[in-house]
Amino acid sequence: MSTVPVGALLGAAPAHIAAVGVPDFADVPRTAGADVTALDWRPPASGEPDLAWKLAELTAHARVEAANAEAVSRLLAVRPVWRDVVTAREALPVLDDRASGRRVLLHAGPPLGWDRMCGPMRAGVVGAALLEGWADTPEAAGRLADSGAIDFEPCHHHDTVGPMGGVVSPSMPLLVVEDPATGRRAYSNLNEGAGRCLRYGALGDDVLDRLRWMGGILAPALRSALRARPDGVDLRAVTAQALQMGDECHSRNTAASMLLLHELAASLARTENGPEVIGFLAGNHYWFLNFSMAAAKLSTSAAAGVPHSTLVTAFARNGVEVGIRVSGLGDAWFTAPATRIRGMYFAGYGPDDANPDIGDSAIAETYGLGGFSLAAAPAITGFVGGTVEEAVRISRDMARITLTRHEAYRLPLLGGIGAPVGIDLRAVLDTGIVPVITTGISHREPGIGQIGAGLTHAPLECFHKALQAFPVPATSVAATGVPAVDVSA
Amino acid sequence: MSTVPVGALLGAAPAHIAAVGVPDFADVPRTAGADVTALDWRPPASGEPDLAWKLAELTAHARVEAANAEAVSRLLAVRPVWRDVVTAREALPVLDDRASGRRVLLHAGPPLGWDRMCGPMRAGVVGAALLEGWADTPEAAGRLADSGAIDFEPCHHHDTVGPMGGVVSPSMPLLVVEDPATGRRAYSNLNEGAGRCLRYGALGDDVLDRLRWMGGILAPALRSALRARPDGVDLRAVTAQALQMGDECHSRNTAASMLLLHELAASLARTENGPEVIGFLAGNHYWFLNFSMAAAKLSTSAAAGVPHSTLVTAFARNGVEVGIRVSGLGDAWFTAPATRIRGMYFAGYGPDDANPDIGDSAIAETYGLGGFSLAAAPAITGFVGGTVEEAVRISRDMARITLTRHEAYRLPLLGGIGAPVGIDLRAVLDTGIVPVITTGISHREPGIGQIGAGLTHAPLECFHKALQAFPVPATSVAATGVPAVDVSA
Incomplete structure (x- = not known):
């Protein structure tokens, strides 16, 4: 086949070509000297005809639009306030081991059992068992888990979120975030800092000593300092700033942490x-x-359970699988294998050492933060x-898959302009743009800890599965032009 | 005169015109339909022939270039470290009233006497006299100043800088910034916070009570906390972050203050x-x-007194006049009337209430911060x-009048990229670009305080005067191609 110059095909006028689809479509005429604009476009629903038809039926559907408006307004109405610090067994009935006599631990991401857990999450379980006094050595803790004597539940099933392994045990302190208007609450454990941490799967006396100090010294001091703040601490104001x-x-939480x-610094200075x-x-x-x-969990869960809403209320990873939840699909998880992370590694480590994507922290992205607000943190x-430029581009891309922008962030x-917030299942599948997540990287082996940080994404497969499960509401209402806003049914 | 379309003058080809000079040069052909690029260019030295010739003689002059390289390297070599908090009378011999029996106050900007001082600076003098117990009422303090019983000296003449009125009295605490490599020191008073402050010319029991608390409680606590830090606090690291x-x-100092x-927070928590x-x-x-x-003063004064250097070592304002100092011109001030500020005002105030530009704080700009680093703080x-976009443009413009970029900032x-640092007298006059300063705005009447904030600039007149005074070194050295780097002569 001989190559014919594009100019020769089109006559004397300069050729301006818009190419849509695979990169080759743009490269061929560009090589031939044409001025080519490559459109960033992919076929809807990855080109699967059945899904694409379903997507078309849900697009601009009056009941879906009304449901999404309701879900988004519930999300934005939440004002997360830090109210208290309590032990997990005080906050969560499932962890009230003294009442139940059961040994239960929470973990990050969608449900999975001990037999399928990755290295860093297993290390989290072992560390928690030692902390609770359920075992005296890491080996004994492993045997206890092997014996089936520990039950596991996702943090997300109990209004809780934990970064990385996300293991929460009964004696650990939890921070309590509350929406004053409704009294609704969400929880997270307390952050151990950088370096060797249980959440990254590090194990050792240093890790356990810090956890004991956090329960015995840090948590009571925070509780005491919070007493001087009857209205709590407005986390929306801190986030916005x-x-x-x-x-x-x-x-990146450098400024927010300060x-x-x-x-609380002046009040803390008054504590023992x-x-x-x-x-x-x-x-x-x-x-x-x-x-x-915790603020993100409180806000996105306020938007959960709105029938016909395509808003994504959670994205979470357990190190083996990742999963999303969608408002109109209730508590179901739609999962895919955990992805690898494009990142930078600490000296001596590389991609082969990395555990796949893990942790509940991607709840931040469902709330418009993290990758969605990357333009705020080019570092x-x-x-x-x-x-x-890449940070700005990613924040702009994320706005193509969200329902609105956050008025305060x-x-x-x-x-x-506001941070893009409220991931729309339909928009992800229509554009092929996947949510971008900023994250840390754990070593794949238990006991080592963090080895880097980077960017990852929520895989399209989760969204495909959710769309397959999504019921198309009757269209008669849309035809009348009067959408029914009955979202309680 | 009839208008002839530009196209008709130039024939059928589209006209692309580059316009240089006053805006009208671009506007006329643009109105006529031409594609005009207006160059941001002004004639050197504002078009004054004698100054322009002198500027040409100093441009690319080997001895000036060598002197500037030396001055800039001295500036960048300073590592400002916060070392101590002491009273002004302990730090500065001129304020040692107990030894001298004299009543001396320091003030911001170039020298001026009580009779010429603006309202907010007079209020600062009155407040300081009350604080020192030199008078019992504001009226008595005013009479004392009228009588000539108080001597005034610029802060800048004593290695000190003070924001706004910049009044420093013997009992006030000063922060001490030191360059560990040389032991050189610079000083500033302690910041009172926002709202009604003496530095803005506010007066009242609230203002004086706070100053007394700062001397009696704050300063000893800081001294005590600093004792736990024998190496001091690295201000370059704080600034860079x-x-x-x-x-x-x-x-904007929100992050740096935190x-x-x-x-020091943990050490401060241990103090009484x-x-x-x-x-x-x-x-x-x-x-x-x-x-x-103080860090800026310490660094820029290290670059002072290098013969033949055109580096600007200070820009300071006393509310009536503003002035610059130039390294090769020693301690001389080159002044112009204080400029107005383009700013935003607190509710109830406007430009007619504003005092002209005041304070030593523009030393920050001579150190590459403030307006020069505006791209870091678009807020x-x-x-x-x-x-x-304007913030980015200003930082880019400032790089056209500086000698280098700061490696750490x-x-x-x-x-x-590094912040533009080291204002070059020649570059200001060659480009007509003046240093941009971010600043607060004082009410022009004494006793009221801050009424806004905005942007201002160092007027060209200061630079004209400095150029007039600047000696052109013998050119023989340059002609040999071997610049003499003897900058001690």
């Missing part, structure tokens, strides 16, 4: 172990992460050798 | 009045300003209804 200070409140400490506690908090740049996650793109690099 | 967090370290408090002091610092978003200024441009919006 931190977005002006280089944080995206998932993988702002949160500032709210004030200097020690202030010293720990001043050195923990990730301190706010778990608050960001994070350094994780993957990226630039300011504004992105300074985008002229103060 | 704050630039990544939305501060330009002149008019970072600085974090360095820890909770009270931490509460004050946590609520003071301007706390770092005076540290930024500041909101003061004048500006945008992210990096601007995230500009891809991490």
Whole structure:
């Protein structure tokens, strides 16, 4: 086959070509000298005809639109306030081991049993068993888990979120975030800081000693300091300010952690172990992460269970599988294998050492933070050798798959426009754009801990499965032009 | 005169015109339909022939270039470290009233006497006299100043800088910034916070009570906490980090103030009045300003007195006049009338209430911060209804009048390039671009205080006068191609 110059085909006028589809479509005429604009377009629903038809039926569907408007307004109406610090067994009936006599642990992501858990999550279980005194050695803790004597439940099933392994045991302190208007609550564990942490699957006396100190010293000091703040601490205000200070409140929490400490520093200084506690908090740049996650959980779960709503209320990863939940599909998980992370590694480690994507922290992205607010934190793109421009592009892309923008969370690099919030299942499948997540990287073997950080995404397969399960509401209502806003049925 | 279409003059080809000079040059052909690029160019030295010739003689002059390289390297070599808090009479011989029996006050900007002082600076003098017990009422303090019983000296003449009125009296605490390599020191007073402050010319029991508390409680607590830090606090590290967090370290110090408090919070919590002091610092978003200024003073004064160097070592304003100092011109001030500020005003106030530009804080700009690092703090441009793009443009413009970029102070919006630092007298006059300053606005009447914030600039007249005074070194050295780097002569 001989190559005919594009100019010759089209005559003397310069050729301006818009190419849609696979990159080759643009490359061929470009090589031939044409001026080609490659459109970033993929066929809806990855080109699967049945799904694409279903997507078309749900698009601009009056009942879906009304349901999404309701779900989004519920999400945005939540005002997350830090109210308290309590032990997990006080907060969550499922962990009330003294009443039930059961040994239960929570973990990150969709449900899975001990037999399928990845290395860092198993390390979290072993560490928690040692902390609770259920075993005396890591080996004994492993045998206990092998024997089936520990039950496992996802954090997400109990209004709780935990970063990385996300293992929560009865004696661990939880932070309590509350929506004052409704009294609804969500929980997260307390952040251990950087370095060797149980959430990354590190094990050792240093890790356990810190967890005991957090339960025995840190938690009571925080409780005491919070008593001086009967209205609690407004986490929306802290988040909004931190977005002006280089944080995206998932993988960068430097400003938010300082702002949160500032709210309580004077009160903490009055407590018995004030200097020690202030010293720990001043050195923990990730301190706010778990608050960001609990605030996100509280807000997105307010949007859950709205019939016909295509809003994504959760994205969570257990290190083996990742899964999403969709408002109109209730508590069901739609899962896919956990993805690899494009990241930077600590010296001596590389991609072969990395566990696949893990942790509940991607709840931040369902709330408009993390990857969705990446333009607020261009420093994070350094994780993957990226630039300011890439951070801005990702935040702009995320706005193509969300239902609205957050009125309080504004992105300074985008002229103060709100963070894109409320992932729409339909928009993800229509555009083929997947949610971008900023995340840490655990070593795949138990006992080692964090080895890097980077960017990952929610795989399209989760969204395909959710669309397959999504019922198309009767269209008669839309035909009348008067949408029924009965979302309670 | 009839208008001839530009196209008709030039024939059928589309006209592309580059216009240089006054805006009309571009507007006329643009109105006629031509595609006009207006170059941002002004004639050197404002088109004054004698100055322009002198500027040409100094341009690419080997001895000037060598002197500037030396001055800039001295500036960049300084590592500002917060070492101590002492009273002004302990730090500065001129204020040692107990030894001298004299009543001396320092003030911002170039020298001026009581008779010429503006309202807010007079209020600062009155407040200081009350604080020192030199008078019992504001009226008596005013009469004391009228009588000539108080001597006035610029802060800048005593290694000191003070924001706004900049009045420093013997009992006031000063922060001490030191360069460990040389032992050189610079000083500033402590920042009172927002609202009604003496530095803005507010007067009242609230203002004086706070100053007394700062001397009696705050300063001893800081001294005590610093004792736990024998190496002091590295202000370069704090500044570098704050630039990544939305501060330009002149008019926005939110992140830097938090970072600085974090360095000492645990130690402060151990001091007698820890909770009270931490509460004050946590609520003071301007706390770092005076540290930024002292660090800038220490660094720029290291570059002072290099013969033949055109580096600007100070820009300071006393509310009546503004002035610059130039390295090769020693301690001389080159002044112009104080400019008005383009700003936003608090409710109830407007430009007619504003005092002209005042304060030593523009030392930040001579150190590459403030307006020069505006791209780090686009929020500041909101003061004048500006945008992210304007902030970036200003930082880029400032790089056209500076000798280098700061290796540690990096601007995230500009891809991490260093802040432009080292204002070159020649470049200002060659381009007509004047240094942009971010600043607060005082009410012109004494006793009221801050009424807004905005942007201002160093007027060209100061630079004209400095160029007039600048000696052109013998050119023989340059002709040999071997520049003499003897800058000690």
